[in-house]
Amino acid sequence: FATLGLHGKILTSSFPPLDWTTHCQDPVDKTWHAIGSKWRNSRCMDCTCNRCCDAYSTPRQFPNDCVSVFDSEACVYRVHKRDDPTVECPIFGSVGK
Numbered sequence: 233f234a235t236l237g238l239h240g241k242i243l244t245s246s247f248p249p250l251d252w253t254t255h256c257q258d259p260v261d262k263t264w265h266a267i268g269s270k271w272r273n274s275r276c277m278d279c280t281c282n283r284c285c286d287a288y289s290t291p292r293q294f295p296n297d298c299v300s301v302f303d304s305e306a307c308v309y310r311v312h313k314r315d316d317p318t319v320e321c322p323i324f325g326s327v328g329k
Contacts, residue, residue, distance in 0.1 A: 256281035276307035286328050293325035 255264045260273045267281050277284040287307050291300045298321035300309045309326075313319040 259284070272307070276304060289326040289329040291323045291326045294321050294323050297321075 253267075255266055257264055258271070258273050258279060260275050260277065263271075263273075265271055265279075265281065270278065270280055272278050272287055273284065276287045278287040279285075288302075288309060291309050291311050294300065294311045297314055298311050299314050300311045301317075302309050311321045311323055313321060
C-alpha cells in the first residue's frame with residue numbers, strides 16, 4: 233500500500249494493510265489469517281493464531297520389512313513393503329496428532 237509522505241512523495245511499504253488485532257501471520261508461509269480462523273500450511277501443520285501443530289501422526293512401530301514415507305501432498309505417512317511400494321503394511325504404533 234502507499235501513503236503520502238513529507239513533501240508530497242509517495243511512500244510504499246511491503247507490509248499488508250492488516251491490523252494485528254484482527255489478523256495473524258503464519259510463521260512458515262507468511263500468509264495472513266483472520267483471528268479465530270484455522271488453516272493448514274505448506275509444512276502440513278494445522279494452525280490457529282495461537283499455535284501450529286503437526287497435522288499427521290508419525291508411524292513408530294511397523295514390520296521390519298516395511299518403510300514409512302511421508303506424502304507431503306496428502307500430509308500423511310505411507311507405510312509399505314521395502315521391496316514393493318504397492319503393498320501397504322500395518323502400523324502398530326504412532327505418535328502425534
